[in-house]
Amino acid sequence: xxxxxxxxxxxxxxLLTTLWITLVGGVGAIVVGVLVTAARVSPVKVLSxxxxxYVQFFMNVPxxxxxxxxxxxxxxxxxxxxxxxxxxVVIILYEAAYVAEAVRSGxxxxxxxxxxxARAIGLTFLQSLRLVVLPQALRSVVQPVGNVxxxxxxNTSLAAAVGVVELTAAAQKVNLVSAQPIQVFVGAGIGYxxxxxxxxxxxGVVERKVAIVR
Amino acid sequence: xxxxxxxxxxAGPSPAMVDVRGINKYFGxxxxxxxxxxxxxxxxxxxxxxxxxxxxxxLCRCINRLETIQSGEIYIDGQPLPTEGRAxxxxxxxxxxxxxxxxxxxxxxxxxxVRMGPIKVRKMAKTEATELAESLLDKVGIADKGNQFPGxxxxxxxxRAAIARALxxxxxVLLFDEPTSALDPEMVSEVLDVMNSLVADGxxxxxxxHEMGFARHAADSVAFMDEGQIVEMAPPGEFFDxxxxxxxxxxxxxxxxx
Numbered sequence: 001x002x003x004x005x006x007x008x009x010x011x012x013x014x015l016l017t018t019l020w021i022t023l024v025g026g027v028g029a030i031v032v033g034v035l036v037t038a039a040r041v042s043p044v045k046v047l048s049x050x051x052x053x054y055v056q057f058f059m060n061v062p063x064x065x066x067x068x069x070x071x072x073x074x075x076x077x078x079x080x081x082x083x084x085x086x087x088x089v090v091i092i093l094y095e096a097a098y099v100a101e102a103v104r105s106g107x108x109x110x111x112x113x114x115x116x117x118a119r120a121i122g123l124t125f126l127q128s129l130r131l132v133v134l135p136q137a138l139r140s141v142v143q144p145v146g147n148v149x150x151x152x153x154x155n156t157s158l159a160a161a162v163g164v165v166e167l168t169a170a171a172q173k174v175n176l177v178s179a180q181p182i183q184v185f186v187g188a189g190i191g192y193x194x195x196x197x198x199x200x201x202x203x204g205v206v207e208r209k210v211a212i213v214r
Numbered sequence: 215x216x217x218x219x220x221x222x223x224x225a226g227p228s229p230a231m232v233d234v235r236g237i238n239k240y241f242g243x244x245x246x247x248x249x250x251x252x253x254x255x256x257x258x259x260x261x262x263x264x265x266x267x268x269x270x271x272x273l274c275r276c277i278n279r280l281e282t283i284q285s286g287e288i289y290i291d292g293q294p295l296p297t298e299g300r301a302x303x304x305x306x307x308x309x310x311x312x313x314x315x316x317x318x319x320x321x322x323x324x325x326x327x328v329r330m331g332p333i334k335v336r337k338m339a340k341t342e343a344t345e346l347a348e349s350l351l352d353k354v355g356i357a358d359k360g361n362q363f364p365g366x367x368x369x370x371x372x373x374r375a376a377i378a379r380a381l382x383x384x385x386x387v388l389l390f391d392e393p394t395s396a397l398d399p400e401m402v403s404e405v406l407d408v409m410n411s412l413v414a415d416g417x418x419x420x421x422x423x424h425e426m427g428f429a430r431h432a433a434d435s436v437a438f439m440d441e442g443q444i445v446e447m448a449p450p451g452e453f454f455d456x457x458x459x460x461x462x463x464x465x466x467x468x469x470x471x472x
Binding site: 043111113114116117118119120121122123124127131132135136139212213214 | 278280298300303304305306307308309310311313315317318319320321330331334335363364365366376379380382383
């Protein structure tokens, strides 16, 4: 236990970085994911085609491969961002594909009559999506999107592989010095578990809060 | 009126509120509307009757283009129905629609349902839209339900709220697609009462229904549909007492016998 207390500073810094990636990545993934879904269900063929390709691409390439690609390839073409920013952007783009699929399944639960009623009072396609369809779809996918958020929190550890010092990387560094892998990695693991638990519990609270009266 | 041939292209807009000219509609191979013509004058109430599968609901849904047509023309107050897009949204805002399954927005309170159109489509100020919504909920007899959610209302109350939502757009014409078919029998009359009050107000209405009593007393004319065609169009007295076509007589003998 001592090794954790003796090295609390780098470990807490790592945990905070993990939290930061999870928070910004999660919010970003939800925003991008909803936009991708909106494009996916739009009547404009080009938009829905692009959204389809987006989802297929990011679901079928491993996150680690994307991280390596972005971190080492983007500077080659002149796009230089801080390492942490690059990692967050990649995580947003990647997890957004999963959010988009979850939200699309939610849209399928909204009855066609809701969209028809929206159009019948003169709302445009975007208005009916924004005011009627998406609010109901999102309510029905709180749980699956929460699961994507938990996966996102776990996936932040891959950022360690490209040099971001988050919780896993911090634990590894501490272990290199202290050589006490069990304490260090169990400690880090408990950190991830607590984070997943917090997301899972708040998902349940949000789901009950936004439930539609039926 | 009985199965008039398609009107030639040279005909211009007419003073009718709804003018359906020779429309054809297919669902795949299925020819569900065959050269249908229908004219509804301002303040006229047309009730569309017919056996299920005759195309009456489809006709109703074509009038505000919830269904597309393959040929023919539809004019609302002299304006041709535009294709999908902003122009169509604008035109739809003038054509109210009441659905069989109510289709109130489940995540919004009743008053939000009613004032959404005025605020988002008509760009009315929120206070003004709220006043309008309150007066309409009062008109349909559910003034006390504004802050409740659709799921907390009975079917009859939901349908009356849906009528208030349609009225909030101050439509030129109201379409009713079997408005009482999903209701328990004891709730049918409260919805019909509201519809009768609209008739008294001079609202232009196209009503697809199985309520023969409403057709007889409230309609200016009855359109009888069968197999995708308007077989007969007549004032209700004439239609119910001495229908001309065999198909209409057969239909009436079935629905009026019990």
